[in-house]
Amino acid sequence: MFTRNLHNLILNTDSYKTSHWVQYPKGSEYLSSYIEARKGDFDVLFFGLQAFIKEYLSTPITHQDIDEAEAVINAHGLTFNRAGWERLVDKHGGYLPLRIDAVREGSVLPVSNVVCQVVNTDPEFYWLPSYIETALLRAIWYPSTVASISHYCKGILRQALEKxxxxxxxxxxxxxxxxxxxxxxxxxxxxxxxxxxxxxxxxxxxxxxxxxxxxxxxxxxxxxxxxxxxxxxxxxxxxxxxxxxxxxxxxxxxxxxxxxxxxxxxxxxxxxxxxxxxxxxxxxxxxxxxxxxxxxxxxxxxxxxxxxxxxxxxxxxxxxxxxxxxxxxxxxxxxxxxxxxxxxxxxxxxxxxxxxxxxxxxxxxxxxxxxxQQVNRDTMSWAMKASAIRIDGQWHDVYKDPVTSHAKRSKKGRMALIKDNNGKVSTIREEELRDTDDNLLQTVYLDGKLMIDERLDVIRERAGW
CATH class of the missing domain: 3.20.20.70 (Aldolase class I)
Known part of the structure; x- marks a missing residue:
């Protein structure tokens, strides 16, 4: 019988993701992906990642989840990586071997900058960062878009009151x-x-x-x-x-x-x-x-x-x-x-x-x-894209650049987010970081643990309350 468990993380993805684990090059070890709002009429106010981690990534996957997911996915006409998920449960207790780095919630920054980056921490699970794209991107684009619109409206109201x-x-x-x-x-x-x-x-x-x-x-x-x-x-x-x-x-x-x-x-x-x-x-x-x-x-x-x-x-x-x-x-x-x-x-x-x-x-x-409700992923053109892969010990850039739409060109390499002395925020390659630079992307989630847990009032202050 099929599962009725909406919190089964293995099923919280797009169907085609279940077949991707065999599509990467032989020798794949680590995959790094990032999230950004590619364009928009207002700045990004980043919000919502902590809620997603607490609600969905803090509970381990179980063998029962695997059994349920396998029944659904096989009947759905797809292949299922049972060995990979069983290995995740046996080796990591069901917690995802991932590192998620992100800008602090409540931060306001221009569009076209990385706000979140995810990479697997165990080379056996090179397929995992892409697998959670559906859930992770959705968890970020919606609350961040609402927060960004609300923040923009606050600016309009502030100017009117000041005047x-x-x-x-x-x-x-x-x-x-x-x-x-x-x-x-x-x-x-x-x-x-x-x-x-x-x-x-x-x-x-x-x-x-x-x-x-x-x-x-x-x-x-x-x-x-x-x-x-x-x-x-x-x-x-x-x-x-x-x-x-x-x-x-x-x-x-x-x-x-x-x-x-x-x-x-x-x-x-x-x-x-x-x-x-x-x-x-x-x-x-x-x-x-x-x-x-x-x-x-x-x-x-x-x-x-x-x-x-x-x-x-x-x-x-x-x-x-x-x-x-x-x-x-x-x-x-x-x-x-x-x-x-x-x-x-x-x-x-x-x-x-x-x-x-x-x-x-x-x-x-x-x-x-x-x-x-009058928002969607295209309101700020949110996307999560793979940007780097390590194969047999060597990192390689991963990107797309469609000749039919250069607006969909994606970023390359492992990335960092910095702020210069004038307060300008920009995305750079991780290897371009200098000793004097502070990477604004900080580790929020590591191998099943929430590393930064902030109250709403702290996030409000960061957003300019």
Missing amino acids: SADSTESLTFRLHDFGARGASSMETVALGSLAHLVNFAGTDALSALVAASRWYGMTDEMPAFSIPAAEHSTMTAWGRAGETDAYANMLDQFGGEGRAFSVVSDSYDLWNAIDNIWGGTLKAEVETMGGTLVIRPDSGEPAKVVREALERLAVKFGTRTNSKGYKVLPDYIRIIQGDGINPHSLQGILDTVMQAGFSAENVTFGMGGGLL
Whole structure:
């Protein structure tokens, strides 16, 4: 009977990998492969390797795993390297004889640089670095892409606050993760939202909180926060005639000194809600409740809707002018825009808001699909490629250079990552390292052991928290 064990590492690969062990040259001893983001519109923020090692590489392969994998792979029409896997269990206790070197998580560097390099530590297992490509590349490209997008958005928000607000202290709460329901699996949510939390402290993905504790040491501290919020069903359940009562109930339930809550207000007519309910019937309660009402539009063209909402709220509740010359609503009322947010629209909304004379501090953003799901491996052209092989004691370069697409040319040799005196990061061949150079690729995994175990707060600081 076939296995139902999704954590069988032997089956965590592409089918064609199972036949590669007989395809390398005779005398092969060591194979070295690297991972990079070949291109992209923003820098790489490296994240996620530690989670993968803890979840998948810290448990040894067993003879039962081998039996299960053999049944699946043979029935699938492929050859199976049973002798090789049995030797791995008998000789290494089921742990992978690999060394994985990587840049420290939270590091930010330009694309087209090596971020991870893997080589076998036992010449009997020259086929192993390539075998784990599927799992290892996937473990890195997804959380690193999400972290990179989130980091890029943080830069956009920082610039807007520096230009139009008195302080940037609220920066880490300016972009909230709304992506849980749109992600493809719970693990996707856990990894993706956690990657976002390298840069920000707001999420509605509870899975990310579990992941922070499970993989990144946040067992006692809360890494992210949220606030009570309405959805359309909790508002429309009152009926159109009861919209004011629905909003009043939110004030009663969640208002209070130092408290904040969000109310989606476009179920019927956003402008009526602002002008006649929040800014009319319930105005006095909003002004005196002691907390902060965050109004959420959820439809229409985002930049236009946010600008008009701010203008209407300014008419009803007034504004003050900050030291930068921009208008700020009273502290008890703000807006969160969570519909249609991506890096491009985020910049457009902020530009529109500031052009209308309003400070960016009036608006918080929620990002769902644009953060966790509208990404793929090609977003930053991630790839893992073999770059060197040792045959009969001699290292040889391994590379590809397709005449039909030079953009897919791969790097050659064993590599290192360095930073010069001007702070520029670059990839060089390992033999080019000088005594004064520090190789930024450090050993993270060695023969079954996690060598560097860092907390999320340390990674945050490295990323420029």
